Amino acid sequence: MRVIGIADANNFYVSCLRSFNPKLIGQPVIALSNNDGCVVARSNEAKKLGIKMGQPLYQIQKKVADYNVQVFSSNYELFGDMSRRVFGTMQRFVGEFFPYSVDEAFFAFDSYEHIDPGVEEFCRFIRQTVDQWTRIPISIGLAETMTLAKVANKWAKSHPECQGVFWLDTPEKRDEILDQFPIEDLWGVGRQYQERLKRHGIKTALQLSRMPHDWIQQFMTVEGLRLIYELQGIPCRSLDTEPLHKKSICVAPSFGRKVTQYSTVYEAMATYLARAAEKLRRHGSAAGVVTVFLHTNRFDRIGPHHYGSQSVALPHPSSSTTELLNYAEPLLKAIWRDGYDFQKVGVILNEIVPVEHQQKLIFADSPDPRYNVLSQVVDRLNQKHGRDKLRVAAQGYDKSWKIKQRYQSPCYTTKWSDILTVK
Structure with missing residues (x-):
């Protein structure tokens, strides 16, 4: 198994x-x-x-x-770095490893009979090592499927006697836990499904797992049917071991204050675009569509409101900040309106493909290889000397629009000035 x-x-x-x-x-x-x-x-x-x-x-x-x-x-910055440290520690002990979010990761044992003194004790050793090396406590759930592993993980968190690890290793134990597991805590069951299931008297995961398949498919579509199979111990979700290319990238934090000047909004948009382009290059990708949107605070009852959005398809996918900015600037001009207190500008990159898919074109502009070389040089210098030490001029230096962080903690691991000193 x-x-x-x-x-x-x-x-x-x-x-x-x-x-x-x-x-x-x-x-x-x-x-x-x-x-x-x-x-x-x-x-x-x-x-x-x-x-x-x-x-x-x-x-x-x-x-x-x-x-x-x-x-x-x-x-x-701190949370992302600590996530990498936790995952890096775990990958020393398991082969198949798939980060699911900043604080969650799936893994698998194809053969565990050789593990001594046993799977649960081995996972407790991993948990102890992560805690010793990073001081981050983790809980581990084990089962036959990804959905059941999430159930086991939640059980491990809420029951101290499990010592942070719980394994649904038998059908009897699985049914016992599912009978006590409310459907609202199930992975993939949203609020609408919760209300619908409870109207039909289904309150626990065990009750849901025993519903007729045709009824589940009618009321919860094929995804609901996959959920039922997973609860019954039949794997329907694959554990991907290769990082997937993102389908889109969005960078759109709110301003720390109301902004009325075009130059300030343009500076913020250029900075957000640079962040998105960095993510593209980090994953070896390029974007074929750029979208820029701008809006006021919709919850503000005082003053006029405005929302604008424009997109453009690029003649070829790109990951260059300079090149992407050339297409994004006209979009911002098209949606800009004077006389408004703006709360947010955002950038979305779509139609993302591996960077190798770039190719020369006959009837349109071809990718300029100098942009890629420039981007690589900028990334290397910024990685060595700090983010935005080298930037496009449009990003500016004022940053008066940045988000408010009145209670910011030190970064500890990513800035020399924040590293702890021992006296």
Whole structure:
């Protein structure tokens, strides 16, 4: 039997902050979204205080003050680097490994009989090693399918006696756990499906797994049928071991203040486009369509509102910031309107293909190889000396539009100035 596992970091953003600041251990801690708007991560202590995921900060200010809740802005540079460290540690011990999100990864054992003293103990050893090397606690779920592995992982998190690892290794154990597992916690069951299933008296994963297949396909389509098979121990989702090319890339953080000047919006758009182009080059890809959108705050009851969006198909896919900017600038001019307080400008890159797919054209402009050489030089220099040390002039230097991060923690691992010193 093939064993599929999923490793999930516990309260990942909070754990990253605690990894370098042990004083936060045992205290209520929350991490906020862009512009310090809503709660996106909570420690167990913060959860016990009734702080909910997605709750705006302004609604819990009194609770923060009364219980000395430690508040931090999202530090994606730190979180991303710690994610790579956790995954890099795990890959030393497992062959097939597939990162699913910043804090989750699937893996597999095709043959586990030789593992001594056993699969669960081996996974506890992996868990202990990750904790020792990164100080990030993880939970591991094991089962025959990816869906059941997610169930096992959630069970491991909520039951301390499992010591962070739980294996659904028998049909009897599987049925026992699924009978206690609510459908709203199932991977792939959204709110609409939850309401529909509960109207038909289906409240647990075991009840769902025993429904007739034709009924499931009628009410939950083919994806629902795959879910049923997975709950029954029949794999229907593949564990991809090769990184997939992204279908699209979007960079669109909100401004830290209202913006009324075109030059400021253009500077932000150029910076976001540079970020998106960096992601393209990092994955060896190129984009064939560029979209730029611009809008005001739709929740602001005062003042006029405007939303604009324009797209253009490139004559050939590109990953060059300079070349992409040449196509994006006319789009921004086309959707710009004077007299508005803008909240966000965004860039979306679509029709993404491997960079090798670029080819010379007869009736259109061919890719200029000098752009690729320039981009490679810029990436190497910025990797060595720091992001945006070399940039296109359109990105500017003011950055007065940047998102608010009033509670930013040090980066610890990616900036020399933030590295901890021992005295």
